[in-house]
Amino acid sequence: MSVEIKLKNIKKSYNDLMVIENFNMSFSSDKIHCIFGPSGSGKSTLLNIITGLERADVGTIDGEKSKKFSYVFQEHRLLSWLSAEKNIMFVLESNYTKKEAKEISEKYIKLVKLFEFKDKLPGELSGGMKQRVAIARAIAYDGDIFVMDEPFKGLDLELKTSIMNFIAGYCNKNNKLLIYTTHDAFEAVYMADNIYVFEGPPLKMKKQVSINIPFEERETRVHELKKYEENLN
Secondary structure: OOOEEEEEEEEEEEOOEEEEEEEEEEEEOOOEEEEEOOOOOOHHHHHHHHHOOOOOOEEEEEOOOOOOEEEEOOOOOOOOOOOHHHHHHHOOOOOOOHHHHHHHHHHHHHHOOOHHHOOOOHHHOOHHHHHHHHHHHHHHHOOOEEEEEOOOOOOOHHHHHHHHHHHHHHHHHOOOEEEEEEOOHHHHHHHOOEEEEEEOOOOEEEEEEEOOOOHHHHHHOHHHHHHHHHOOO
16 A cells, blocks of 8 residues: 655744745655756755644645654764764664664665764764765665655765665565655656656746656666756756
């Protein structure tokens, strides 16, 4: 059974700035969804409302109740006093034994190519490394809904592509709802099935672009994806 959430008549403002107004949209786990648009348009606010970190002034969300969220923020939000590995274990230990949490943590810290740095504190890691730990933590937490806000900034193309391959395959296989934001055209067309091109504030959809190349073929058909990139402008 697919996971689906529906946003109805969402409105959010900060003082005199209207960020989201009369916003209606639905997302389901049979597609991967990308919110594409410039910084400051309201994308992050939308994700925070979806995950319940912020409340809409007006409107409702259906389908998110009892769902577990994995969230990759623009900022890594790592605990400064814990190592890279223990930052991942921290979100697991309430549901797993310490041994199980360590095994899961090691699996995903290897995925993001940071195993040799697993005992380093966040302050000893570069910005890109900290972001990779945050991605590993979100995957390890294994939410029903994956929400990622500019998750791949600071990553080189090869590593970025490898992580996108894993996340897309994992979400498709395990019926996870995935919504992510970016203003990078390649990140949008490579992983998403549906791309919603926004402007704002207030957040307003200009158009929707659907990628008709099967995900498993995209790595070998990158030249065709370029045409979709051009259509995002």
